[in-house]
Amino acid sequence: MTKISIKILSISILCLLVMAGCGNQKSDAENSKAILDTISLSNKDFALAYQDGNKIVATSIDTMKQISFGGATNPAISPDGSKLAYTVKDTAEHTGIWVADMENKSQSQLKVNSDHYDQAVWSPNGGSIAFTVINGKNVWKIAVIKSDNTGYLVLDSASKTHVYSPTWKNEKEIVAQDLVNLYTFDVAGKLIDTKPILSLLGKDFTIASHNRFFYTKDQQKIIFTAGNKDVLHGLTGPSEAVYLLDLTSKKIERISPEGMNVPYVFVTADDRIFYSGTKAPFTQNKIYVSDLKGNSKLVVDQGTNPTAALK
Template identity: 60%
Template sequence: MALLVACHSNKNEQPTSAAVLDTVSLRSKRFALAYQDGDKIVATSIDTMKQISFGGATHPAISPDGNKLAYTVKDSAGNNSIWIADMESKSQLKLQVNSKNYDHAVWSPNGETIAFNFLNDKQIWKVGIIKTDNTGFLILDSKSAIGVFSPVWKTETELVAHDLKNIYTFNLNGKLLDTKSIVDLLGTAYHIAESNRFFYAKNGKTLVFNAKYGNAITELNDMANAVFTLDLNTQKVKRISPDGMNAPDVFVTADDRIFYSGAEKPYTQSKIYVSDLDGHIKMLVNKGMDPTATLK
């Protein structure tokens, strides 16, 4: 797998990528955003002047400092594994996990540990964590027969995942700290899939999530996904993504910026947006999906 770098020094030249980035308070020339564009992954600085892209991989996850990229590679047998690339040196490292199928990496806030989903020997999806030097591998909730999906980091020492019915919080020793019923929080109008995610805002009192909601859309043959916030004190839900948009991917940085991909009718092309918790939205990339972003 080759990483392709595009560095543009002339600011008067038009970027060669399809990415069109709005201004966000991030340092120039540092990788700030990673996303899927068709059959390739793109990592870019916020002004698109510096880019790395490569094919043969999916589910990009950029490190909080913008220097590394985790991604999933599928082999000829259909097995998924997670790799890490250093975007300056182009070196690549495979995470050594005792599973033939592990996927969907998410970086800890300090960039030292990666959480991910993996399929155990009983064919149950679990959450694992491992340090980026391939030490400290641990399975969370290893003894339960319940599948757990879509891990995200709540804090440096806590992880959140769900089993379609409950939202769980674990510490890094695998101890279950908290369980919240999704129906008790949201009611029955929001439909949760394995790929939907629940993020805690840094105040600990707001959940950001995506779910299927509303009436079925003819072009999708299903309800659309939307991005929401939930005030845990009042249980008030606020919609972030616009009505009529399908938003299947959401990622929230530790500084409370909400990145999501969304497609509007006829739902043939996704764009990438960023929002704050109040719903002030900017379009960042005019063709892409599955975004992750760095800290400011």
């Protein structure tokens, strides 16, 4: 994979300890369990989910109510806060996405025809999930599936080009990039727009496979992460930050503060910008939330890969 690979951590497939229905499993993917720190999974009070070391944490926005469990990565909380998608890896090195219903305590794996799929992201109303998947030709693609686990479809399946980091432009359109172009697909897989990244951003930014592009609610701006030319002493590798591009004026403004390395951003359908970043000595990532004007505040003192529900 080019530049920076999509990160898939080595973890065992899970069956949440409090969840029923595990039965008599036969595969490696169904034999191991995660450890849940609390048994309270009821109510729709969960507004934020993030990674904390080798566990996932789901919490209320004020962090007063919280659950966590190990053995999973890359959380994605649904817009209504009732479901949580996450990536797991079994003993055969297969990666897949599971979805936990935090109200009825059930969980299931997405029905995908691949041994490697990752990076779930919910559509604005929670009706579908987009994600990355390796197809039969060992090429990373974007796929979509309905929230009821039906209708699995690989987008742009005929192309030989890797495509990365899906986001939702709206309920019917999915955005992804291949390091060169920013693509928009409809949910039926039709390519409906192509924007050269260089023409959008200019030469001052570098793009890697994990960089994501989110359209704002009015679809007039794009929020993204990218590598920059900042020199941050003590940081290994290039520095990254969160930026906002005005598609009309072509002006780019920085959202995350200078002196911080920010490789991950998530934008809710109501235009709240969540990102994880670290400052010198670049050892502990924290999670922040910002508005479109760059007014940021600290949300979580230790964590990465935030994803949030709607208010």
